[in-house]
Amino acid sequence: MGLHAAAHRGDVAEIERLAAADARRLEARDARGRTPLHVAAFAGQREAIRALARAGADLGALDDDRYDAVTIAAVADDAPTLRVLLSLGASAGLVTSRYDGTALxxxxxxxxxxxxxxxxAAGAPLDHVNNLHWTAVIEAIVLGDGGPRHQATLRALVDAGADVCLADREGRRPLELAVARGYSNMAAVVEAxxxxCR
Known part of the structure; x- marks a missing residue:
């Protein structure tokens, strides 16, 4: 589709032309339920994202995987694209994905x-519990590798005030989960x- 292709290429002039001709194109969906904004986020086309936002694109639209543009940038570890989206007013707090999670x-x-x-920093909910009954703290431990980046992730969450007392569905708290995996550095962060915790 024309606007999707222009978004993928980062063709701002074409985005502006097509959006002006028919604003409904901004929310048109491809075969994967993606709007042009989703495509621009996947492609890291930041000027395209700005052009789409100026034209009135829905910054919180969800694709067929229930990802919004913020979650797409977060999963891709694309800090510049995330920065642009947040500066345009995209929310850091939407419930996304089939797990009812968040970008965080x-x-x-x-x-x-x-x-x-x-x-x-953008106000993402620190203690959101997804449908697996996991928080960001728990996911950093349970699905992490215990290495430096997961340790830094956990430290950022704890320093921001994330609740390290919240347990998973089986009643296991983050400290127990970290110890069970042999992640001593992560356990120390949680313990601090x-x-x-009672």
């Missing part, structure tokens, strides 16, 4: 510590923030 949970899972810090 997705970034924590992947150990994208810089993205996590950006999302925290867990003095208020």
């Amino acid at each position: 949970i997705a970034a924590a899972h992947l150990g994208h510590d810089g993205i996590v810090r950006q999302l925290i 923030g867990s003095t208020r």
Whole structure:
């Protein structure tokens, strides 16, 4: 489709021309349920994102995987694109994905510590619980590799005030989960923030 292709290429003039001719194109969907904004986010086409936003594109639209543009940038570890989206007013707090998660949970899972810090600064919900009954803190531990980036992710969450007392569906708290995986550095980060746990 024309506007999707222009968004992928970053062709601002074509985006402006097509959007002016028919604003409904801004929310047109491709075979994967993606709007031109989703495509621009996937392609890291920041000027295209700005042009689409100026034309009135829905910054919170969800694709067929229930990803918004913010979550797409977060998963891709694309800090510049995320910065543009947030500066345009895109929300850091939408419930996204088939897991009813957030961009913050997705970034924590992947150990994208810089993205996590950006999302925290933008007001992302620190303690959102997804449908697996996991928070960003738990995902950083359970789905992380215990390495430097997951440690930095966990530290950013704890320093921001994320609740390290929240347990998973089986009642296991982050400290127990980190110890069970042998992630001693992560356990130390959690322990420092867990003095208020009963």
